[in-house]
Amino acid sequence: TLIAILPGDGIGPEVTREARRVLEALDLGLRFEEAPVGGAAYRTSGHPLPPETLALADRAAAVLFGAVGDPAFDSLERALRPEQAILGIRKHLGTFANLRPARIFPGLEDASTLKPEVARAIDLVIVRELNGDVYFGAKGRGTTPAGKREGHDLMRYDEDEVRRIARVGFETAAKRRGKLCSVDKANVLETSQLWRDVVMEVAVDYPQVELTHMYVDNAAMQLVRNPGAFDTIVTGNLFGDILSDQASMCVGSIGMLPSAALDGAGKGLYEPIHGSAPDIAGQGKANPCAAILSAAMLLRHSLGQDAAADRVEAAVAAALGRELRTPDMGGDATTAAMGEAVLAGL
Amino acid sequence: TLIAILPGDGIGPEVTREARRVLEALDLGLRFEEAPVGGAAYRTSGHPLPPETLALADRAAAVLFGAVGDPAFDSLERALRPEQAILGIRKHLGTFANLRPARIFPGLEDASTLKPEVARAIDLVIVRELNGDVYFGAKGRGTTPAGKREGHDLMRYDEDEVRRIARVGFETAAKRRGKLCSVDKANVLETSQLWRDVVMEVAVDYPQVELTHMYVDNAAMQLVRNPGAFDTIVTGNLFGDILSDQASMCVGSIGMLPSAALDGAGKGLYEPIHGSAPDIAGQGKANPCAAILSAAMLLRHSLGQDAAADRVEAAVAAALGRELRTPDMGGDATTAAMGEAVLAGL
Numbered sequence: 004t005l006i007a008i009l010p011g012d013g014i015g016p017e018v019t020r021e022a023r024r025v026l027e028a029l030d031l032g033l034r035f036e037e038a039p040v041g042g043a044a045y046r047t048s049g050h051p052l053p054p055e056t057l058a059l060a061d062r063a064a065a066v067l068f069g070a071v072g073d074p075a076f077d078s079l080e081r082a083l084r085p086e087q088a089i090l091g092i093r094k095h096l097g098t099f100a101n102l103r104p105a106r107i108f109p110g111l112e113d114a115s116t117l118k119p120e121v122a123r124a125i126d127l128v129i130v131r132e133l134n135g136d137v138y139f140g141a142k143g144r145g146t147t148p149a150g151k152r153e154g155h156d157l158m159r160y161d162e163d164e165v166r167r168i169a170r171v172g173f174e175t176a177a178k179r180r181g182k183l184c185s186v187d188k189a190n191v192l193e194t195s196q197l198w199r200d201v202v203m204e205v206a207v208d209y210p211q212v213e214l215t216h217m218y219v220d221n222a223a224m225q226l227v228r229n230p231g232a233f234d235t236i237v238t239g240n241l242f243g244d245i246l247s248d249q250a251s252m253c254v255g256s257i258g259m260l261p262s263a264a265l266d267g268a269g270k271g272l273y274e275p276i277h278g279s280a281p282d283i284a285g286q287g288k289a290n291p292c293a294a295i296l297s298a299a300m301l302l303r304h305s306l307g308q309d310a311a312a313d314r315v316e317a318a319v320a321a322a323l324g325r326e327l328r329t330p331d332m333g334g335d336a337t338t339a340a341m342g343e344a345v346l347a348g349l
Numbered sequence: 350t351l352i353a354i355l356p357g358d359g360i361g362p363e364v365t366r367e368a369r370r371v372l373e374a375l376d377l378g379l380r381f382e383e384a385p386v387g388g389a390a391y392r393t394s395g396h397p398l399p400p401e402t403l404a405l406a407d408r409a410a411a412v413l414f415g416a417v418g419d420p421a422f423d424s425l426e427r428a429l430r431p432e433q434a435i436l437g438i439r440k441h442l443g444t445f446a447n448l449r450p451a452r453i454f455p456g457l458e459d460a461s462t463l464k465p466e467v468a469r470a471i472d473l474v475i476v477r478e479l480n481g482d483v484y485f486g487a488k489g490r491g492t493t494p495a496g497k498r499e500g501h502d503l504m505r506y507d508e509d510e511v512r513r514i515a516r517v518g519f520e521t522a523a524k525r526r527g528k529l530c531s532v533d534k535a536n537v538l539e540t541s542q543l544w545r546d547v548v549m550e551v552a553v554d555y556p557q558v559e560l561t562h563m564y565v566d567n568a569a570m571q572l573v574r575n576p577g578a579f580d581t582i583v584t585g586n587l588f589g590d591i592l593s594d595q596a597s598m599c600v601g602s603i604g605m606l607p608s609a610a611l612d613g614a615g616k617g618l619y620e621p622i623h624g625s626a627p628d629i630a631g632q633g634k635a636n637p638c639a640a641i642l643s644a645a646m647l648l649r650h651s652l653g654q655d656a657a658a659d660r661v662e663a664a665v666a667a668a669l670g671r672e673l674r675t676p677d678m679g680g681d682a683t684t685a686a687m688g689e690a691v692l693a694g695l
């Protein structure tokens with residue numbers, strides 16, 4: 004089974020290295036091939052997402068992705084910037100369903116800015132639509148009749164796009180505590196009204212799931228006020244982007260949180276929620292746990308290796324239980340030391 | 350000087366009543382006229398924003414607004430729903446600049462879910478654009494060529510719209526700690542790239558203000574991680590909606606937070622950030638402080654009565670200092686008792 008590793012920029016190579024070592028140690032007969040992406044690919048090929056990288060992703064059973072983003076390329080036109088690679092590959096692979104779990108690992112309450120009793124209650128997953136919304140609608144710059152510069156981006160969904168992500172939301176909730184909260188801005192957006200209509204239509208197939216609706220501004224508030232009340236959240240690409248970053252910090256460190264982008268047919272792209280963090284790149288300060296936990300999601304969702312995934316997650320918890328902390332969690336363990344500890348706990 | 354009072358729905362009438370009493374007690378020779386808005390207006394006139402209500406708002410020096418929203422009207426078409434009244438009046442009055450300060454009152458650390466040392470450091474203001482963005486772009490429902498239902502909303506800004514709100518952002522920051530953070534999603538949105546370009550152009554007129562840029566997902570994260578690092582945030586209508594609700598909960602209760610919507614020429618609409626809270630309407634449980642502090646902003650921004658505004662704010666702080674808490678802050682004081690206490694402290 005071929006796993007594509009796309010390390011990318013900044014701390015991407017450091018954290019995917021540890022994740023790869025963990026996957027190798029499991030002895031599942033996996034093969035690995037690496038290809039450049041983001042700024043790293045732009046440097047060598049003039050494009051952040053070269054055809055060979057896409058070809059490797061196509062051939063592989065799953066993709067382990069590091070992070071993209073490099074301030075050296077901030078002045079390039081948008082289509083050539085490193086971040087476009089992640090948007091391009093998500094769209095190319097058709098990975099429309101982004102699972103972003105957020106729960107606090109025991110012992111990490113100190114690293115959260117939330118009061119310990121609030122942080123401890125968090126165990127939620129955000130199901131974010133990943134192939135549509137204002138990310139992929141018609142966009143451009145222009146001039147108004149009065150000669151003024153303008154910019155525009157079309158927010159848009161059709162019923163099929165909403166239905167398939169709604170199903171993932173309900174399926175996810177059904178396997179968890181049975182509560183699905185659909186987040187939109189239906190008091191302002193027509194897109195959100197279609198969203199709400201379709202989610203309610205899909206709901207009839209899942210009588211065992213309790214469905215609620217929440218406006219995105221209220222959801223951002225409730226994620227601070229009472230995050231423990233959420234089980235599964237389903238939402239669009241833009242709102243999911245914002246809420247999942249917010250939730251990630253509630254559990255102490257963005258360095259702990261993995262994600263899966265699924266195409267609904269077994270193929271997936273797995274990446275830490277954190278970015279390329281150029282300020283700490285190459286210093287051994289990055290927390291590899293998010294990448295390692297992303298590898299666990301890969302085992303679970305693309306390879307059906309649930310037992311192996313459980314082992315990896317338990318090894319991460321055990322390493323944290325031994326008080327090992329990278330700087331993002333207030334400690335001074337190195338990336339490699341953290342990776343070693345997880346390997347040792349397998 | 351005529352002040353228009355639009356109490357609206359739910360707890361709106363209860364909280365504006367206390368705010369009006371505070372304004373009356375200041376003996377500034379103000380006159381007051383009330384008109385219905387939202388669900389309350391729909392009940393009597395069949396429209397959430399009747400022409401007489403707009404006419405009163407036009408005649409008045411400033412508008413004190415309660416809240417709109419009533420679940421009884423949730424099934425009406427969007428244009429007739431109570432919430433449309435607030436969008437309509439903001440647009441009608443041309444109040445494009447929404448100031449949403451968030452700071453924690455001494456003694457309210459218990460009510461915040463953030464650790465006390467994190468909550469105590471919060472003293473920020475969000476300057477939210479209020480007349481454009483995906484709120485007011487072309488929107489609708491339709492059918493795709495394949496016969497599928499779709500919904501769309503155009504996100505859009507032109508340079509004049511960005512420039513005028515950027516100026517308010519820089520002016521606000523210049524009067525505070527001199528730090529302005531512009532929040533956008535320029536790695537994905539063309540609208541945001543125009544936003545960023547224009548903000549940088551305006552920056553040359555404010556060399557004394559330190560300007561930074563942040564992506565909205567990162568801003569949502571930093572508002573949890575280190576909210577004390579923010580001074581002034583300037584952002585678009587949609588991102589401002591989400592971030593200001595999030596920030597409001599960081600300081601303990603949305604029941605404490607006022608807002609001002611300004612047209613840049615002295616006219617303003619002042620409203621608590623909280624909504625109509627139909628679940629507690631009519632029970633004397635609502636916190637009137639947000640409405641009272643909105644009245645203080647009215648004194649400051651529309652009437653130039655800074656000393657009177659200071660007195661009102663000090664009276665609110667004094668009432669809290671006497672351990673008076675409405676239920677949203679974990680106590681059992683009534684709306685009227687809280688109002689009385691502020692009056693007594695004037």
Ligand SMILES: CC(C)[C@H](C(=O)O)[C@@H](O)C(=O)O
Pocket residue numbers: 086089090244536537566
């Ligand atoms: C890098 C950026 C384009 C991306 C997004 O907005 O989707 C990132 O924030 C994420 O959430 O994966």
Ligand SMILES: CC(C)[C@H](C(=O)O)[C@@H](O)C(=O)O
Pocket residue numbers: 190191220432435436590
């Ligand atoms: C009621 C709603 C339309 C409104 C908005 O989104 O602007 C509210 O959330 C606000 O922030 O004042």
